[in-house]
Amino acid sequence: MKNIAILCSGGDVSGMNPALKHFVEYSIKMGLSPYFIFDGFEGLIDNKIKKASYDDVAGILTRGGTKIGSARSKRFMTKESRAVAKKNLDNSKIDMLVVLGGDGSFRGIHELHKEHGIKFCAIPSTIDNDISQNEYCLGVDTALNIIKSSIDAIRDTASSFSRAFVIETMGRDCGYLALISHLTSGSELCLIPEVEYDLNSYKNDFKKQIKNGRRYFIAVVSEGIKQETKEIAEWFENEVGVESKICVLGHIQRGGNPTVYDRLMAYKFVNHAVDALLGGINSSVVCYTKNGFIHKEIDEVTSQKYKIDQKLLNYIKKS
Numbered sequence: 001m002k003n004i005a006i007l008c009s010g011g012d013v014s015g016m017n018p019a020l021k022h023f024v025e026y027s028i029k030m031g032l033s034p035y036f037i038f039d040g041f042e043g044l045i046d047n048k049i050k051k052a053s054y055d056d057v058a059g060i061l062t063r064g065g066t067k068i069g070s071a072r073s074k075r076f077m078t079k080e081s082r083a084v085a086k087k088n089l090d091n092s093k094i095d096m097l098v099v100l101g102g103d104g105s106f107r108g109i110h111e112l113h114k115e116h117g118i119k120f121c122a123i124p125s126t127i128d129n130d131i132s133q134n135e136y137c138l139g140v141d142t143a144l145n146i147i148k149s150s151i152d153a154i155r156d157t158a159s160s161f162s163r164a165f166v167i168e169t170m171g172r173d174c175g176y177l178a179l180i181s182h183l184t185s186g187s188e189l190c191l192i193p194e195v196e197y198d199l200n201s202y203k204n205d206f207k208k209q210i211k212n213g214r215r216y217f218i219a220v221v222s223e224g225i226k227q228e229t230k231e232i233a234e235w236f237e238n239e240v241g242v243e244s245k246i247c248v249l250g251h252i253q254r255g256g257n258p259t260v261y262d263r264l265m266a267y268k269f270v271n272h273a274v275d276a277l278l279g280g281i282n283s284s285v286v287c288y289t290k291n292g293f294i295h296k297e298i299d300e301v302t303s304q305k306y307k308i309d310q311k312l313l314n315y316i317k318k319s
């Protein structure tokens with residue numbers, strides 16, 4: 001019987017637990033022995049490897065986070081640590097790995113593959129939705145729904161006073177979460193790193209809207225923009241003349257009960273990953289595209305920067 005392992009690396013997402021559950025079930029169905037590697041690449045170096053069974057994944061489908069833990073591993077960046085990781089995999093007779101994570105995690109597993117021939121398949125899993133060649137990363141739908149509920153709730157209180165709320169979303173240097181949240185929550189302003197902006201170009205319009213009876217504003221800003229969120233709030237106070245409040249959504253965006261879409265995507269991503277490894281595809285990323293799931297060589301994915309669809313960006317560009 002062949003052994004196959006799974007690990008989660010980098011920021012966790014809601015959808016990892018459904019992926020773990022399906023990984024165990026599908027691997028067994030395909031005649032493989034599934035293993036868990038706990039705490040990402042850190043656990044791989046420290047030999048936190050354990051055979052997985054149905055019992056381990058019972059009841060986890062509905063939970064956010066990851067039952068097997070995740071980590072950001074600086075140690076894995078060294079050749080020495082990767083050699084230890086390879087030894088640990090050999091000791092458990094594992095030569096196939098499924099990796100859930102983002103760009104940094106993909107680079108890590110690629111190094112292990114290049115140096116030691118470990119076969120892997122990577123599944124894009126980051127709320128940032130910033131993996132090139134790929135339209136959807138596991139966990140994004142749940143994060144967007146959490147943001148949606150938060151903005152809807154803030155709107156209730158914002159409309160009760162005359163206030164501006166500046167809501168900061170995660171995403172590092174990718175504005176996807178902020179952009180989609182803006183479009184689907186009807187906020188008045190959206191600022192993301194991908195689109196140049198000049199706050200002054202909004203000033204007269206916002207002041208006119210207040211004169212015409214508008215009571216509140218909602219602005220969705222991505223954490224990666226050129227200004228601090230508090231500077232945007234100060235601009236509302238000083239230039240538009242409306243009291244302002246800040247809400248940094250932070251890590252609540254990473255948790256919560258996985259949506260139906262993320263549960264289903266977890267299922268499909270895992271199927272494609274295990275099938276790829278069984279079919280002899282040894283260093284790929286499962287990418288979800290307009291044409292369905294495809295496998296892309298890891299180099300092609302990590303060597304390019306993700307670009308948000310221009311049509312979406314145009315929605316917030318000032319003409």
Ligand code: F6P
Nearest residue numbers: 011102126127128170171172254
């Ligand atoms: O990459 C996912 C992410 O949630 C980013 O959006 C955010 O900037 C970062 O991770 C936060 O990292 P940490 O959980 O290590 O503070």
